Amino acid sequence: MTVAPYGFRAGPAPLLVSIPHAGTHVPGDVRKRMTEPVQALPDTDWHLDELYDFLDDLGASVLSANWSRYVIDLNRPSDDKPLYPGAQGTGLCPATLFDQRPVYRDGEEPDEAEKAARLANIWTPYHDKLAAALDRLKNRHGYALLFDAHSIRSEVPALFDGRLPDFNVGTNGGAAAAEGLETAMADIYRAADGYTTACNGRFKGGYITRRYGAPAQHVHAVQLELSQITYMDEDPPFTYRDDRARTVQPVLRDALAAMLDWGRRTY
Numbered sequence: 350m351t352v353a354p355y356g357f358r359a360g361p362a363p364l365l366v367s368i369p370h371a372g373t374h375v376p377g378d379v380r381k382r383m384t385e386p387v388q389a390l391p392d393t394d395w396h397l398d399e400l401y402d403f404l405d406d407l408g409a410s411v412l413s414a415n416w417s418r419y420v421i422d423l424n425r426p427s428d429d430k431p432l433y434p435g436a437q438g439t440g441l442c443p444a445t446l447f448d449q450r451p452v453y454r455d456g457e458e459p460d461e462a463e464k465a466a467r468l469a470n471i472w473t474p475y476h477d478k479l480a481a482a483l484d485r486l487k488n489r490h491g492y493a494l495l496f497d498a499h500s501i502r503s504e505v506p507a508l509f510d511g512r513l514p515d516f517n518v519g520t521n522g523g524a525a526a527a528e529g530l531e532t533a534m535a536d537i538y539r540a541a542d543g544y545t546t547a548c549n550g551r552f553k554g555g556y557i558t559r560r561y562g563a564p565a566q567h568v569h570a571v572q573l574e575l576s577q578i579t580y581m582d583e584d585p586p587f588t589y590r591d592d593r594a595r596t597v598q599p600v601l602r603d604a605l606a607a608m609l610d611w612g613r614r615t616y
Contacts, residue, residue, distance in 0.1 A: 352376075352415050354474040357482070362408030363490035363612055364605065365482050366401065367497045367557055369423035369475070370394035372414035379420060382457035384450065389585045390417055392447050394500045396589045400580055401498060403602050407609065409496075410482055414475060419443055419452055421467040423475050424497070424555035432555055442467060448507045483561060483568060492567035492616045494530075494608055497557045503578040514545040516600075517574035519554030525562025526569040533611045534571060537604040544579070544600065567616070571608070575601075 352374045371394045380388070397413075404411050414423055421442055425432070429441040439445055442464045443452055453459075459467070486493035503512050516538035520526040531548065538546040554562070554572040562570030577583050580594040 354471045355415055355478060356411075356413050357478055358405075358411050359482070359485075360405065360408040360410045362410075362609060363486050363492060364407065364409040364494045364496065364609055365479070365486060366404055366409050366411050366605075367479060367495060368394065368397050368401075368411070368413040369497070369557060370414065370418045370499055371397045372416045372418065374415050375417045375420055379459075382453055383419070384452065384454055386446060386450050387419060387452050389587075390419065391585075392502070393417065393587075394498070395577065395587045396581055397498050397500060399589060400500075400594055400598065401601065403598065404605075407602070407605055409605070410486070412475070412479055412482060416471050421464075421471050423472055424499075424557050426556045426560075427468060427472060432559075441472075447502075447505050479557070479561065487566075487568060490612075490616070492569070492612060494612050495557075495561055495568065495570040496605060496608065497555070497570065497572040498575075499552075499555075499572060500575040500577045500580075502583050503576040509551055513551065513574075513576050514547040515576045515579050515597075516541075516544060516546040517550065517552040517576075518546070518548045519552045519558055519572040519574065520549060520570070521554045521559045521562060522549050525554055525558045525564070526571050527564050527615070529615070530569050530608065530611045531571065533607045534604045537600060537607050541597075541600040544597070569612075573601075573604075 425441045483493045518535050520531050535548050552574040558570045558572040579597045581590050582588040
């Protein structure tokens with residue numbers, strides 16, 4: 350495997366930012382088996398490294414995926430159990446796009462051996478690094494804060510009715526982070542003029558939030574699903590929009606600063 354599963358840089362603050370769906374690498378032998386609609390990699394969390402370019406200034410550690418979610422989804426459990434039972438899902442090694450069009454040409458889907466190799470070579474190293482990074486922060490500071498950064502098209506008719514809120518905060522219904530932390534961040538989003546916010550609504554947090562958030566052990570995890578219309582064009586070629594990003598970036602930064610401030614005040 351020539352492309353590493355992730356990129357990582359360590360920071361001094363008690364904050365780890367995970368970006369599991371920003372990766373775009375698909376090896377050629379896999380890409381040629383995929384359908385035409387997948388070639389543009391829709392449903393990728395585009396440009397989040399650029400959007401969150403202030404993370405080093407906050408002292409955050411950053412873990413960012415290199416491989417596309419269409420190879421393996423790092424925010425799904427390794428046993429592929431659904432996060433939202435009864436709802437449509439795309440799975441650990443997705444077979445469909447969000448709009449339910451197939452990822453692979455007929456008869457070209459990965460077999461169980463290929464899925465197991467992806468799990469071992471991409472998913473497991475990412476999660477090993479995530480766990481180790483949180484352990485390092487907790488050992489150094491006595492607590493750790495995890496922010497799982499995502500983005501999504503503002504309208505996904507196959508999954509949701511209508512337009513999504515701009516800021517979608519998820520803490521697994523309060524199980525992954527202390528109420529005070531969720532409130533501190535949500536207050537920043539709600540106060541932002543011209544944007545809409547929801548907490549534990551359509552997005553309660555994926556596997557990463559649910560797996561690693563453990564407030565009783567002083568590890569607090571918050572997911573943000575950001576509507577892509579706030580910073581980019583939502584149709585190919587998915588262009589980053591500086592005019593939009595400049596407006597939303599201060600809100601994102603203030604929310605993460607509030608996260609760090611909550612930690613300092615609480616611990």
